[in-house]
Each structure stands twice: as structure tokens, then as C-alpha cells.
Amino acid sequence: MEKTKNDLEEKLVCIDDFEKLAKNKVPQNAWNYIATGSMNEITLHENRAALNRLKIRPSFLRDVSKRELSTTLLGQRVKCPIGVSPTSLHCLMHPEGEIATARAAAEFGVCYTQSNFSTSAVKDIVEAVPHGVKWVQVFCFENFSITENLIKVAERNGYQAVVFTIDHTTKPINWKQDANPPALSSHQSMKSIEEVVTVQFDKNDVYATMKGLKPETRLSWDVIDKIRSQTNLPVVVKGILTAEDALLAVHHGAKGVWVSNHGGRSLDGTPAAIEVLPEVVAAVGESVEVYMDSGIRNGADVFKAIALGATAVFVGRPILWGLACNGSKGVERVLEILLKELDTTMAMSGCQCLEDIRRKGKVVHKSYWKKFLVH
Numbered sequence: 001m002e003k004t005k006n007d008l009e010e011k012l013v014c015i016d017d018f019e020k021l022a023k024n025k026v027p028q029n030a031w032n033y034i035a036t037g038s039m040n041e042i043t044l045h046e047n048r049a050a051l052n053r054l055k056i057r058p059s060f061l062r063d064v065s066k067r068e069l070s071t072t073l074l075g076q077r078v079k080c081p082i083g084v085s086p087t088s089l090h091c092l093m094h095p096e097g098e099i100a101t102a103r104a105a106a107e108f109g110v111c112y113t114q115s116n117f118s119t120s121a122v123k124d125i126v127e128a129v130p131h132g133v134k135w136v137q138v139f140c141f142e143n144f145s146i147t148e149n150l151i152k153v154a155e156r157n158g159y160q161a162v163v164f165t166i167d168h169t170t171k172p173i174n175w176k177q178d179a180n181p182p183a184l185s186s187h188q189s190m191k192s193i194e195e196v197v198t199v200q201f202d203k204n205d206v207y208a209t210m211k212g213l214k215p216e217t218r219l220s221w222d223v224i225d226k227i228r229s230q231t232n233l234p235v236v237v238k239g240i241l242t243a244e245d246a247l248l249a250v251h252h253g254a255k256g257v258w259v260s261n262h263g264g265r266s267l268d269g270t271p272a273a274i275e276v277l278p279e280v281v282a283a284v285g286e287s288v289e290v291y292m293d294s295g296i297r298n299g300a301d302v303f304k305a306i307a308l309g310a311t312a313v314f315v316g317r318p319i320l321w322g323l324a325c326n327g328s329k330g331v332e333r334v335l336e337i338l339l340k341e342l343d344t345t346m347a348m349s350g351c352q353c354l355e356d357i358r359r360k361g362k363v364v365h366k367s368y369w370k371k372f373l374v375h
């Protein structure tokens with residue numbers, strides 16, 4: 001008897017299981033798009049290595065009979081400090097594309113961030129999924145009216161925040177992706193872009209640079225003021241990798257800073273996001289919320305990020321793996337696994353709530369114990 005999707009899903013007990021199955025379900029060029037990183041992929045792999053170098057110092061014999069994982073993001077209540085990162089081209093993973101992802105996030109009760117390069121239009125997502133916390137990602141294009149109109153469409157349709165991504169001032173170099181670029185079928189397109197501008201995409205290389213859609217390279221931090229002037233929504237600045245940039249973002253009115261190296265897909269050779277996180281948290285204090293993505297693969301990773309000061313973490317590739325495996329239900333299952341692992345890690349480390357995780361010394365670098373060695 002052929003196994004049903006639910007039967008298969010029961011055997012997918014961790015995020016790695018979803019990755020392995022997804023790799024066998026999507027075309028090679030689609031897999032290259034979601035799995036690879038820029039150039040030598042040093043940063044891509046360092047994201048995982050750095051998380052593994054961090055160790056949890058548990059506190060036992062604590063009352064953990066009741067645990068609270070809910071929190072707020074920019075005033076909106078969410079089920080847990082785990083959200084959906086903006087990732088492009090969801091239709092390469094599943095026919096429903098971003099609609100399926102948004103539905104899963106809404107049903108599970110977490111924040112969904114829509115990519116600038118979405119294969120579903122904002123109006124179609126909202127029509128299918130009218131509830132839930134939704135943010136929209138934007139880049140700054142040479143033709144700023146595209147950025148402006150993306151924001152206006154999202155705000156008009158009830159999205160609650162703008163995520164301005166700053167780490168793509170030009171198209172990154174990705175050798176594997178450039179050799180075999182992602183392609184769309186005849187009935188697929190960048191509907192989020194087409195919602196605001198008439199443009200003809202090369203469906204055989206959807207990221208081929210097009211007039212008007214080139215990243216703006218003549219930038220200053222004043223662009224945040226310009227973006228804020230276009231909307232009443234709070235602006236989050238994504239792609240922060242230094243304390244200096246974090247402080248500049250706050251100075252220019254950002255309500256949140258998002259520590260990210262784009263999952264190793266932007267500038268190769270930058271540090272792991274988890275290693276940058278404490279520097280940024282120390283710089284901004286409690287003036288704004290601090291988010292983090294890049295490399296999160298299990299609930300213990302989420303715990304480590306929260307311990308180092310993150311308000312919440314966001315996940316990208318695991319969401320796409322869940323989408324490829326079983327559409328909206330696959331995405332929900334990925335979120336369920338991450339939440340269960342976080343909850344279990346909290347219980348086994350003596351934490352009742354997120355603030356308990358943030359107690360000083362809960363997570364340390366593996367070198368912490370060297371000072372106790374007898375020489």
C-alpha cells in the first residue's frame with residue numbers, strides 16, 4: 001500500500017528529515033536555489049558551526065511544570081518566538097506557494113514575513129489567509145517607486161510591519177546557482193512585483209538583472225527615513241551584522257533590528273549571525289526588538305539565540321523544506337517540531353519562560369570551561 005502524506009510526515013521527526021525528503025522532491029535548479037550559499041559558502045557553513053560551539057548550562061531541580069512560550073512582536077501576540085523568514089519563489093516548492101506558507105504560519109500562530117520576490121500576490125495571500133501576523137520585506141531598487149508601491153500594497157492589505165533588507169546592494173555571486181539558475185514554468189511569475197509594476201521576467205533565470213529592478217547602490221542611512229515617510233507601519237532593518245549599523249538603524253527610527261547574513265547567501269566571509277547577536281544586543285539595549293536568522297535548525301538553536309538576547313528567531317530553509325514535503329501541513333509540522341524542541345529544552349534546562357532563558361550564563365561558548373582546568 002502506498003504511504004499517505006500523513007504517514008510520511010509521522011516519520012519526519014526532525015528538521016534534517018524534512019531536508020532529506022525535500023531534496024528528492026524538487027528539481028536540481030530549485031534545490032540549488034534554496035540550499036546553496038554565496039561563493040565558497042564559508043558563511044553558510046559557519047552559521048551552523050557557530051551554533052554548535054555554544055553550550056547550554058542547565059539548572060536542575062526547578063519547577064518547570066508550567067511553561068510559557070508566547071511573546072509579542074511589535075505589539076502583536078504570537079505563539080512562540082519563532083517566525084517565518086522572507087524567502088523567495090515558494091512556488092518552486094509547492095503549487096500553492098506563499099499562500100500555503102502564510103496559511104501555516106497563521107494557523108500555528110506565528111509571524112509570516114513575505115519576500116520582496118514572492119510568487120503569490122499580496123492580495124491573493126490576504127484573500128486566502130485574512131488572519132495572522134504578516135510582515136512584508138522590501139529591498140531598495142534604483143526605481144524607488146517600486147519599493148514605495150510594495151509597501152503601500154502591503155499596508156493597504158493589513159500587513160503590520162515593513163522589513164527593509166540592507167545586505168543586497170548588488171546581486172551576490174553564487175557559483176552553483178549561476179551555473180543552473182532557478183526557473184519558473186509558463187504559469188508562474190513574480191506576482192508580488194507584477195502587482196506594482198509591469199515587467200517581463202526571464203523565466204529561465206528569474207534573477208537576471210532587469211531595468212528598474214537593479215539594487216540601488218547610491219545609498220545612505222537616510223533611506224530608512226525615506227521608507228518611514230511612505231508608511232505608518234513600523235520599520236525593521238534586516239541584515240545587521242555590526243553594533244555600529246544597529247545603532248544607525250535605531251537612530252533613523254527603526255523599531256526592530258534583524259541580525260542576519262542572509263543565510264550565507266549574501267557576502268561570503270561574514271561572521272555567523274549567532275556570533276554577532278550579543279554585540280548588537282549590547283549596543284541597542286532595550287530600545288528596540290532584536291531578531292535573528294541564519295542557521296537555525298532545531299529548538300536548542302532557538303534557545304541559544306533567545307539566551308543571547310534575541311526577541312525572536314526566524315527560519316527560512318526549514319520552512320521551504322516543509323513546504324516541499326507537504327505544503328501548508330508540512331510547514332506547520334516544521335514549526336511544531338521547532339516549538340516542541342524549544343519547549344523540551346526549556347524544561348530540561350530549568351526555564352519556565354523566555355525571561356528565564358535570558359538569565360546570564362545560560363548559554364556559553366564551549367571554551368568557557370577551559371578556565372577551570374588545572375595546569
